[in-house]
Amino acid sequence: MYFSEFNCQDSSKNQLLNLFSSSRVPHALLLSGPEGCGHLQLALSFSTLILCQSPKNNDACKECSSCKMNEKYQHPDLHFSFPIHLLKSEHSEVSDDRRKLFISTLQKEKCLGKKSWYSLMGNENKQGIIGVKESQAVIQKMILKSFMGGPKVLILWLPELMNLQAANKLLKLIEEPPEKTYFIFVTDQKNKILPTIYSRLQNISIPKMSSSEISGFLEKIFHLSASDATDLASLSNGNLNKAITEHFNTNSSELNISLFVKWMRLCYSRNIADTIDWVNELSKMGREQVKDLLIYSLEMSRKCILGNFSASTEKINDKEEKFLSKFQPFINHKNISEINGLLNDAHFHLERNANPKILMLDVSLQLYKLLRK
Ligand SMILES: [Zn+2]
Incomplete structure (x- = not known):
């Protein structure tokens, strides 16, 4: 997703763009806000911008090979970490075991919420977890050189579901990441993030979306009629995912x-x-x-x-x-x-x-x- 496609949250977008244009992108960024406020979409579009080979006019160029790969979230230097259901029988222990499902949902729906993610994994009522094996996997991926020779980005979705062991393992990497390595944490509940992790992140708070932003997004991305989009938006209570x-x-x-x-x-x-x-x-x-x-x-x-x-x-x-x-x-x-x-x-x-x-x-x-x- 590109910034120009995500026609919402202008002030948060500007904060991110300012960081980028003044080369002050922190190595560990936190986008926090209520579910469906667009923080995941902001993280995705910001990653596309960071990984673009020739950004212009405050957005990724949409033409370079990095942009093309990012359109499908398939850039080799874009990594994802997210809670999963730990099921030993299916060898589901790290996020990458579920990467295909995660990405295909993002491609289709342009959003993802906690409950719908759990239900996609087979049990809407079972809480996912970011465990210690996942932390190890993150470290292994992020200490390697990037595939394309440029920056690497890891989007860590829902850090509030990281357990203590996993968090402890990641601290050093977040504090002293390799060069041109960016962590973007996306949280629905920043007060539930372990303090040791939280204190190492630079937070940007994202407000709830307005109904008109939500309907505008639905019209633009899913080509809904204005009246259908307005109906869905008014029922969504500011939650883009819900709409x-x-x-x-x-x-x-x-x-x-x-x-x-x-x-x-x-x-x-x-x-x-x-x-x-x-x-x-x-x-x-x-x-x-x-x-x-x-x-x-x-x-x-x-x-x-x-x-x-x-x-x-x-x-x-x-x-x-x-x-x-x-x-x-x-x-x-x-x-x-x-x-x-x-x-x-x-x-x-x-x-x-x-x-x-x-x-x-x-x-x-x-x-x-x-x-x-
Ligand atoms: Zn580009």
């Missing part, structure tokens, strides 16, 4: 409902030729979308059952309601457990690299039978 997440949720539920309706109609009518076409189209959307649809279908079957046995008090949107009011008798106590098992198994196999085309055709053929039970 963006809501935007993606709405979009994906619209796509999922139309896929689900089509799929169930095909399965009920047992139209094999059209089912094959549909499966082919679906698998072109990618494995993640197929997984998404399966989760959504599980949720919809649950709603059918709720609707069957009691007056549902759940909030469902108009399109869902319209379809479910006719469809719900077809998922009932005779087939629900098999349908549930079928969809769950399919999701399980997709996560383990099953071929989506073969798998979804098979699931559809089984639904042909189950829906008529």
Whole structure:
């Protein structure tokens, strides 16, 4: 992300640009502010500027090889450190084990919040941690020469989740970093950062965003209409992450409902030729979308059952309601457990690299039978 793209937080942006233009960029910087205030986006755009080979007009040039790599957060001298769930069985012990997931989310959503990060890692209620292995990894990466011969930057997201051991290990490196090495810490809760770390950082406080900044960002980056952007912004309470997440949720539920309706109609009518076409189209959307649809279908079957046995008090949107009011008798106590098992198994196999085309055709053929039970 470039400074010029991030059309928010002008005064914080100017503070950063002043540091840069007067060559006073501290080696350990802290951007602190409430979740969704844009501090992560500021850190990303500031890193792009630091790593640019020929910055001009207070921004990165957008043309050099460094800028091109930074557009996808793939610059070899841009490092990330962030809390993860420590799961020994999956060898998930350092941030780089989760780097792909972290970066792909940033590429798509241009933001990341703590809760949504935990949920991406598989458990929204489990707190992530920056542990001692991660500190070791950071030291190893940052003491090496840079790949491109220029500066190196490490964005450390949520330092408040660093444990004592990890913090102690990093102190010396933060205090005496190698030449042209920059640490940018991004925190939602600066009062929870261990004092030994906090005292070594130069803090810039970032205020909450205004609704108009949020709507402006949504219009510019995600091409929302002015009225949609204003609606989302006014519900977000100054939290950019919240507005963006809501935007993606709405979009994906619209796509999922139309896929689900089509799929169930095909399965009920047992139209094999059209089912094959549909499966082919679906698998072109990618494995993640197929997984998404399966989760959504599980949720919809649950709603059918709720609707069957009691007056549902759940909030469902108009399109869902319209379809479910006719469809719900077809998922009932005779087939629900098999349908549930079928969809769950399919999701399980997709996560383990099953071929989506073969798998979804098979699931559809089984639904042909189950829906008529
Ligand atoms: Zn550049």
